[in-house]
Structures are given as C-alpha cells and as structure tokens.
Amino acid sequence: MSAVSQQSQVVDNIQAARSAPLLVRLGRHFRRYGALWLMVLPTLIFVGLFAYVPMYGLRLAFYNFDPAKGLMGGTFAGMKYFNQFFKSGMFVNILTNTLRISLWTLVMGFIAPIILALLINQIASTKIKSFVQTVTYMPHFISTVVIVSMINIFLAPNTGMIGRLFPNTNLLAKADLFTPIYWITEVWQHMGWNCIIYLAALSSVDLALYEAAKIDGAGRLQLIRYVDIPTILPTVGIMLIMNMGSVLNVGFEKVFLMQNSMNLSASEVISTYTYRIGILGNQFSYSTAIGLFNTVVNFFFLVLANFISKRASDTSIF
Amino acid sequence: MTSAATNPSPAPKVSSADIPFNPKVHQKKTVSDWIVDIVIWTVLALTVAAIIYPIWFVIIASVSNQTMVNQGKVSILPVGMSFGGYAKVFADSRIWVGYRNTIVYSVLGTALNMLVTIPAAFALSRREFKPRRVILFLLTFTMFFSGGLIPSYLLYKQLGLLDSMWVFILPGAVSVWNLIIARSFFESSIPEDLHDAAQIDGLGYFGYFLKIVLPLSSAILAVLALYYFVGHWNDFFTGLVYIRDNDKLPLQNVLRSILLANQTGMTGQNSGGMDLIQQRDFANQIKYGVIIVSTLPLLVIYPFLQKYFNKGVMIGAVKG
Numbered sequence: 001m002s003a004v005s006q007q008s009q010v011v012d013n014i015q016a017a018r019s020a021p022l023l024v025r026l027g028r029h030f031r032r033y034g035a036l037w038l039m040v041l042p043t044l045i046f047v048g049l050f051a052y053v054p055m056y057g058l059r060l061a062f063y064n065f066d067p068a069k070g071l072m073g074g075t076f077a078g079m080k081y082f083n084q085f086f087k088s089g090m091f092v093n094i095l096t097n098t099l100r101i102s103l104w105t106l107v108m109g110f111i112a113p114i115i116l117a118l119l120i121n122q123i124a125s126t127k128i129k130s131f132v133q134t135v136t137y138m139p140h141f142i143s144t145v146v147i148v149s150m151i152n153i154f155l156a157p158n159t160g161m162i163g164r165l166f167p168n169t170n171l172l173a174k175a176d177l178f179t180p181i182y183w184i185t186e187v188w189q190h191m192g193w194n195c196i197i198y199l200a201a202l203s204s205v206d207l208a209l210y211e212a213a214k215i216d217g218a219g220r221l222q223l224i225r226y227v228d229i230p231t232i233l234p235t236v237g238i239m240l241i242m243n244m245g246s247v248l249n250v251g252f253e254k255v256f257l258m259q260n261s262m263n264l265s266a267s268e269v270i271s272t273y274t275y276r277i278g279i280l281g282n283q284f285s286y287s288t289a290i291g292l293f294n295t296v297v298n299f300f301f302l303v304l305a306n307f308i309s310k311r312a313s314d315t316s317i318f
Numbered sequence: 319m320t321s322a323a324t325n326p327s328p329a330p331k332v333s334s335a336d337i338p339f340n341p342k343v344h345q346k347k348t349v350s351d352w353i354v355d356i357v358i359w360t361v362l363a364l365t366v367a368a369i370i371y372p373i374w375f376v377i378i379a380s381v382s383n384q385t386m387v388n389q390g391k392v393s394i395l396p397v398g399m400s401f402g403g404y405a406k407v408f409a410d411s412r413i414w415v416g417y418r419n420t421i422v423y424s425v426l427g428t429a430l431n432m433l434v435t436i437p438a439a440f441a442l443s444r445r446e447f448k449p450r451r452v453i454l455f456l457l458t459f460t461m462f463f464s465g466g467l468i469p470s471y472l473l474y475k476q477l478g479l480l481d482s483m484w485v486f487i488l489p490g491a492v493s494v495w496n497l498i499i500a501r502s503f504f505e506s507s508i509p510e511d512l513h514d515a516a517q518i519d520g521l522g523y524f525g526y527f528l529k530i531v532l533p534l535s536s537a538i539l540a541v542l543a544l545y546y547f548v549g550h551w552n553d554f555f556t557g558l559v560y561i562r563d564n565d566k567l568p569l570q571n572v573l574r575s576i577l578l579a580n581q582t583g584m585t586g587q588n589s590g591g592m593d594l595i596q597q598r599d600f601a602n603q604i605k606y607g608v609i610i611v612s613t614l615p616l617l618v619i620y621p622f623l624q625k626y627f628n629k630g631v632m633i634g635a636v637k638g
Contacts, residue, residue: 039437054465143552291466
C-alpha cells in the first residue's frame with residue numbers, strides 16, 4: 001500500500017518537474033550540469049569557429065567572390081562555377097587521377113594490414129611479436145616530407161638504390177609509375193599502424209574456439225580461415241565504411257610533394273588543383289566549388305557504404 | 319592466460335597430441351603446420367626487413383663517403399665515415415630557426431589540444447548529460463563534412479591568422495577523432511562506482527574529474543599527447559598555405575626547401591669551385607643529414623611510448 005503511494009508520489013514529482021516552466025527547467029539543468037557545459041564549451045567554440053564557419057563559407061561556391069566582403073557577400077552566381085569545372089579540360093583528367101590513386105591506395109592499404117595482422121597473430125613468442133610490431137609501426141611517425149625525400153633518394157636515376165637498377169631511366173619522371181610509387185610507399189608507411197586495430201580484435205578470440213576447431217580436425221590454415229577471419233570481420237566492415245568516406249580524398253601533402261613537371265598528367269588531383277587555382281591563382285569561388293564537389297562525393301560514398309554495410313552485416317557507424 | 323580446457327579441476331589424463339592447437343601454447347606440430355610456419359616466418363621476416371632497411375640505409379648513408387654511397391658500395395655498414403653533411407646542416411641557420419619554431423608550435427599546440435580535448439571528452443562521457451547526443455553528432459559530422467581549403471583560408475585571413483604562429487595552434491585545437499578516443503576510454507575504463515562514491519563525498523564534476531578520473535587516465539593522456547605532438551611536428555601543409563614569412567616556417571617546410579634547393583643544385587650550374595660530382599655528393603649528404611636531424615626527436619621518444627600504442631588504438635576501436 002505504502003509502496004504504491006510512494007510510487008505515485010515519485011510520478012507526481014516527475015510530472016511536476018516536467019511541467020515546470022522552461023526557464024525553471026533550464027535553470028535546474030545548468031545548475032546541475034554547469035560544470036560539464038564549461039568543460040565542453042572550449043571545444044564547441046573551436047569547432048564552431050574553425051569547422052562550422054568555413055562550412056557556411058561554402059556558399060562562396062554559388063556566389064562571385066568579393067574581396068571586400070570575404071566569406072559573406074558577393075553576387076549570386078548559381079551553378080556557374082560548377083559548370084565551369086565540369087566543362088573544363090581538367091575535369092576528366094583530375095577526376096580519373098584522383099580516383100586511380102585513391103582506389104589503388106584504398107584497396108591495397110586496406111588488404112595489407114589485414115594480412116599482416118593475421119600473420120603477426122600467428123607469432124607465439126611475445127618478444128618477437130612486440131619486436132615485429134615496433135618495427136612495422138615506426139614508419140607511421142615519419143613525416144611526409146621525409147618519406148617523399150626518401151623516395152626521391154632511392155629512385156634517383158643512376159645513384160639511388162632502386163634507380164640504379166634501371167640505367168638511363170628516370171623513374172620519378174614517368175607518369176604511369178606515379179600511382180604505383182604512391183600506393184606502395186603508402187602501404188609501406190601505414191601497414192603496421194593500421195593493423196593494430198585488427199590485432200586488438202584478434203586478441204579477443206576465445207581460445208576455446210581454437211580448441212573446438214582443432215578437435216574438429218582443423219589445421220593451422222583452417223584456424224585462420226574459420227576462426228581468425230570471422231573474428232575480425234565486423235572490424236573490417238567498420239574500417240571499410242570509414243575508408244569509403246575518403247574515396248576522393250587523396251592526401252594533399254604527399255601528392256603535392258611528389259609532383260613534378262614530368263608526372264603532372266598523372267599526379268594532378270582535386271586537392272592539389274584546388275590549392276593551385278585557389279591559393280596560388282586567387283580564384284576563390286571556382287576553387288570552393290571544386291572543393292564542395294569533392295566533399296559531397298565523399299559524403300555520398302560514406303552514406304552509401306554505411307547503408308550497404310548496415311543491410312549486409314548489421315555493422316554501421318551511424 | 320591459459321585456456322579453459324587445459325586446467326579443468328579433476329585433470330583427466332591427456333596426451334600431448336590430444337591438447338587442441340593453441341597458437342599461444344607450444345605443442346607438437348604436423349608437417350603441414352611446419353610448412354605454414356615456414357611461409358609465415360619468411361613473409362614476416364621479409365616485411366620487417368623491407369620496412370627497417372630504408373630507414374637504416376638513410377642512417378648509415380648520412381655518415382658515409384658519398385661517392386661510395388652513389389656507387390652502391392654502402393649496404394649494411396657505413397663506409398668511409400664522414401660527418402661533413404651534419405656539419406653543414408648544423409651550420410645552416412634556417413634549420414635552427416625551423417627547429418625552434420616547430421618546438422614552440424608543437425609544445426604550445428599540444429598543450430592547448432590537451433586542455434581543450436580532455437575535459438570535453440570527460441563531459442561527453444557522462445551518460446546523465448543529455449545534450450551529449452546532439453553535441454557528439456555535431457562534432458562527428460565535421461569529420462566527414464568540412465568547408466574545405468578556400469573558406470578556411472578566407473576565415474583565417476579575416477581573423478588575422480595568416481603569417482602568424484597562432485595558425486599552427488588555434489585552428490587544430492580539437493581533433494574530433496582524438497576526442498572520441500578519450501571519451502570511449504572514460505566511458506569504458508573508469509568504473510561508474512567511483513562517480514557514486516565521489517558524489518557521496520561531496521565532489522562535484524570538476525573535483526571528480528581532476529582528483530579521480532585524470533590520475534586513472536595516464537595511458538590515454540600519453541597516447542593522445544603523442545598523437546597531437548607528432549601531428550604538429552610533421553605538419554607541412556599549414557606552413558605551405560598560411561605562412562609567407564621565412565622566419566615563421568616550421569621545420570618540415572625548411573626541410574623541404576633545403577631538399578629542393580639541393581635537388582636543383584644537382585642539375586644546376588657549377589658554383590663555388592666544386593665540380594658537379596662533388597657538388598652532387600655534398601648535396602646528397604646534406605639530404606641524409608637533414609632527414610636524420612628532423613626525424614631523430616620522434617625516433618628517440620618512440621620506444622618509450624610504444625607500449626601505449628596498442629592500448630590507445632584499441633580504445634579508439636570501441637564504437638562510439
């Protein structure tokens with residue numbers, strides 16, 4: 001009896017709290033969570049200013065840039081700058097370059113860490129395992145400038161360690177070698193680091209699974225095929241979605257640093273082109289339009305991959 | 319950790335062949351297992367060699383006689399020790415200016431990163447804080463959708479950040495990715511009981527955060543500080559786009575211009591009485607030296623922080 005009345009008392013209190021005027025409720029909220037709001041406030045300011053204000057600035061893609069007014073103002077231009085981009089001779093060239101470089105890097109950079117993780121997971125000795133990990137993570141921390149200068153040194157015609165093997169050819173000047181050089185070095189640099197996440201997933205395998213499989217007569221390869229691979233599959237799904245969101249995002253720094261006048265036909269990508277015509281050429285509206293096109297395509301692929309993955313395997317990031 | 323099947327309390331007699339295969343326990347192998355083993359070890363050994371050799375080569379080449387290097391006579395150990403490259407590198411004032419700038423930007427930048435990111439990550443880890451869903455969505459959205467280069471450039475221009483050291487520090491104050499890693503850590507690794515106990519003791523959110531949560535979070539703090547620091551140290555883009563004043567360029571941009579200058583020197587005309595070969599050799603040695611000098615600080619701290627990496631990335635893998 002008393003429990004029931006107590007309960008109805010609580011319900012009444014909750015209802016009273018809910019029906020209190022908005023200002024009173026807000027006041028109560030801030031009195032209780034004021035400290036949390038203070039902690040999150042700097043982040044909100046920085047993200048608002050440096051991420052959302054530029055997002056608002058995307059309107060420039062539809063307006064003629066007015067130097068006096070900056071991000072605001074300018075006369076309406078409609079789709080003018082997009083049409084200019086789609087009709088320009090560069091469009092097909094830089095779009096195929098971007099896709100070629102990014103797809104090669106995505107596919108190879110995606111497979112390599114998975115294989116490496118499966119291999120490292122087979123090492124029984126913790127010492128050797130951590131040695132292999134230490135070595136393979138290391139290049140991840142080397143700067144792009146240094147990586148590219150290492151590429152230049154190793155491939156230098158006649159003197160470089162690899163360049164020497166191809167007398168009288170300059171590997172760095174061959175346009176059709178740009179993509180392979182790019183993705184191979186990319187895999188070299190990030191393979192070890194990117195496999196950590198799979199190693200983490202693999203370390204959670206229930207050892208009883210191995211035993212059960214072994215009793216069923218599974219050999220070592222079958223253990224990988226039927227225990228290890230299914231274990232990392234959800235992680236693989238998440239990583240695939242995240243990667244899909246950057247189909248048109250080829251890292252600016254590395255492409256820019258690897259570019260030279262001889263390989264430009266294969267190495268001009270959207271981000272370097274935006275830099276060239278925007279920052280160096282001062283065509284702000286045109287450059288913003290290209291950037292927006294890039295972002296929208298990426299976003300589309302991210303949503304698409306997320307949708308497919310949700311349908312296929314119940315794995316999604318949102 | 320031993321497997322459940324190897325230590326049941328009334329242990330039945332088990333011969334070694336009956337113990338199921340477990341990659342973490344040594345046991346008898348079949349022929350096909352040996353073959354698989356050999357393949358695995360070969361591939362791993364080749365991978366490790368392929369990763370470590372280029373780095374090792376740059377180190378030995380930087381202290382070798384460049385004629386030998388160019389003729390391919392340097393492979394495992396330095397030949398004809400010579401430190402001329404380093405002498406030249408350290409005599410170049412641009413390197414020192416770049417070094418100083420990068421240290422200032424990296425230290426201040428990382429300090430601000432941590433001050434902004436960690437409290438926010440804590441606030442967003444509190445489940446009773448209802449607005450966190452919306453805030454997290456707004457933050458995550460910026461990871462996949464951004465204004466892009468030109469709007470940012472124009473904004474920085476209006477804010478007076480162009481050609482200012484603050485452009486290295488303020489715009490990148492929060493990395494949403496790092497914030498999510500820290501939030502997942504607070505959510506999953508700090509027991510909720512601690513919060514209840516702290517409340518009973520009369521600690522508010524600030525007290526709980528400073529006195530209880532932070533001391534328990536040194537691993538994640540170390541990982542995030544490292545991520546941020548490496549990001550600042552290796553940043554080339556900011557200097558390229560937003561800085562015109564040579565005295566404010568960070569190390570990476572200085573490095574690039576030294577490397578480029580020496581590249582054109584390779585094909586350019588003779589200067590200073592050196593013949594072309596000599597000049598090229600000299601330029602090469604500067605390159606090796608400059609690479610080592612700029613990468614050394616990271617390679618030195620690397621082994622000390624390595625143990626935290628797995629932990630940091632694993633936490634990042636927890637779905638947000």
